[in-house]
Amino acid sequence: MTKNMSVDICGVRLKNPVMTASGTFGSGAEFSEFFDLNRLGAVVTKGVSSVPWEGNPTPRICETPSGMLNAIGLQNAGVEVFSKRDLRFLSDTLLPDSGAGAGSGGILPSTKVIVNVCGHSEEEYIDCVEKLASERRADLLEINISCPNVKEGGIAFGTDPKGVERITSAVRRAARQPVIMKLSPNVTDITEIARAAEAGGADGLSMINTLTGMKIDVERRSFALANRTGGLSGPAIHPVAVRMVYQCAGAVKIPIIGMGGIRTAEDALEMIMAGASAVSVGTASFNDQRTALAVIDGIDEYMERHHVSDIRELTGCVRDWET
Numbered sequence: 001m002t003k004n005m006s007v008d009i010c011g012v013r014l015k016n017p018v019m020t021a022s023g024t025f026g027s028g029a030e031f032s033e034f035f036d037l038n039r040l041g042a043v044v045t046k047g048v049s050s051v052p053w054e055g056n057p058t059p060r061i062c063e064t065p066s067g068m069l070n071a072i073g074l075q076n077a078g079v080e081v082f083s084k085r086d087l088r089f090l091s092d093t094l095l096p097d098s099g100a101g102a103g104s105g106g107i108l109p110s111t112k113v114i115v116n117v118c119g120h121s122e123e124e125y126i127d128c129v130e131k132l133a134s135e136r137r138a139d140l141l142e143i144n145i146s147c148p149n150v151k152e153g154g155i156a157f158g159t160d161p162k163g164v165e166r167i168t169s170a171v172r173r174a175a176r177q178p179v180i181m182k183l184s185p186n187v188t189d190i191t192e193i194a195r196a197a198e199a200g201g202a203d204g205l206s207m208i209n210t211l212t213g214m215k216i217d218v219e220r221r222s223f224a225l226a227n228r229t230g231g232l233s234g235p236a237i238h239p240v241a242v243r244m245v246y247q248c249a250g251a252v253k254i255p256i257i258g259m260g261g262i263r264t265a266e267d268a269l270e271m272i273m274a275g276a277s278a279v280s281v282g283t284a285s286f287n288d289q290r291t292a293l294a295v296i297d298g299i300d301e302y303m304e305r306h307h308v309s310d311i312r313e314l315t316g317c318v319r320d321w322e323t
Helices: 079-093 122-132 161-174 190-199 235-249 265-274 291-305 317-321
Strands: 007-009 012-014 018-020 042-044 061-064 067-070 112-117 140-144 179-182 204-207 211-214 229-233 256-259 278-281
Touching: 018 291, 061 229, 067 235, 079 112, 079 122, 112 122, 122 140, 122 161, 140 161, 161 179, 161 190, 190 204, 190 235, 204 235, 229 235, 235 256, 235 265, 256 265, 265 278, 265 291, 265 317, 278 291
Parallel strands: 018 042, 018 278, 042 112, 112 140, 140 179, 179 204, 204 256, 256 278
Antiparallel strands: 007 012, 061 067, 067 229, 211 229
16 A cells, blocks of 8 residues: 655655654754664754853752653854854755655655754844855754743743744744744643744644643652753653544644654644644654654554555544534
8 A cells, every 4th residue: 555654844855744842852963873863754953042151050850740840041052153063064965865664655855854943032033044044954943932941032922922023033033944834832821822923923833831830749748850840751741642633633724743642653644634734853852762764654554554555644633524
C-alpha cells in the first residue's frame, strides 16, 4: 500500500508530521549519535535570543508523577553563536532524502529546521528575527511567547490577546520565514489567544507550552526548584493539550503543531485527529532518545493497518462525529 505521510506547514512541505519540541533536543548534535536526524519531519531548535541569556539558578529540573518540572529560563548562547554553531551543524547534517515513503514518488524534501525565538521585549524578538532572515537553513520560525519561567516578556505577551496580536504583527513584518506562534496553556480561554495570533498574521500555531506547576521537597521543607515554579511537561499534560488543540482547530484556519506529553504513535494520532497538522515530541526523548522515530514508525503502521493512504485524512477527523 502506498502511503503519503507528508504534510504542509505554513507553505513548507515536511516529509512526515513528526518533529522535536523546542528545549528538549538542543539542535540535534547529541541526538545524532543515536539516530539519523534526516528521518524527522523537522528539527525544532532550543530557544535562541538576540543576545546570550544565563537562565535561572539551579536546581531547575525535577521529576514529578507522569512528568517533569523545568525552570531552565531559556538559557542560550545568543543568535550569533547559534548561527555559526547550530545552524552550521544542521546544514551539514540534514541532507536531501530519497528514501522510501514519499507517497507520490520522487525525492522527499530534506528535514526542515524550525528555529525557536525568545525575547524579553518586542525589540529583542524583532532583532533576533531580523538576524535570522538571511539564514538559508532556518525554514520556519517558532516564536515563544509562552515560557512560564521568564519573568519579563514571554509569558506576559502570551496571556494577553492584545499583546499577542501586537507581537505577532511586529514579528510577521520583520520575518522572512513563515511565523508560528507558540501558545501558553496558562490562560482562561486559549481560543481567544489563538484568534489574536491569527489576526496578527501568524502563519501557524504551536501548542501547548508547559503548564505552570510547583513541587515542594517535604524532607527539606523547601521548594524543589530555585525558581519555586516551573513548567510542567510530560504525559500528565497530554489530555489538556489534546483538548486545547481541538478547541483551537475549530477557532482558526491556520495549521497547528500539537505537543504536550506525546510518547507513542497513539498520543500523536490523538493530536492529529483533534486537528493538528503535525506534532512535536519533547519530554519523552529524555527517557528514550529514539521516541520520535518510534512515533513515526507507529503512525506508518497505523496507516497500513487502517488502510489510510494519506495522513491528511486523519487531521481533525473526530469533527466528522459532531452533530
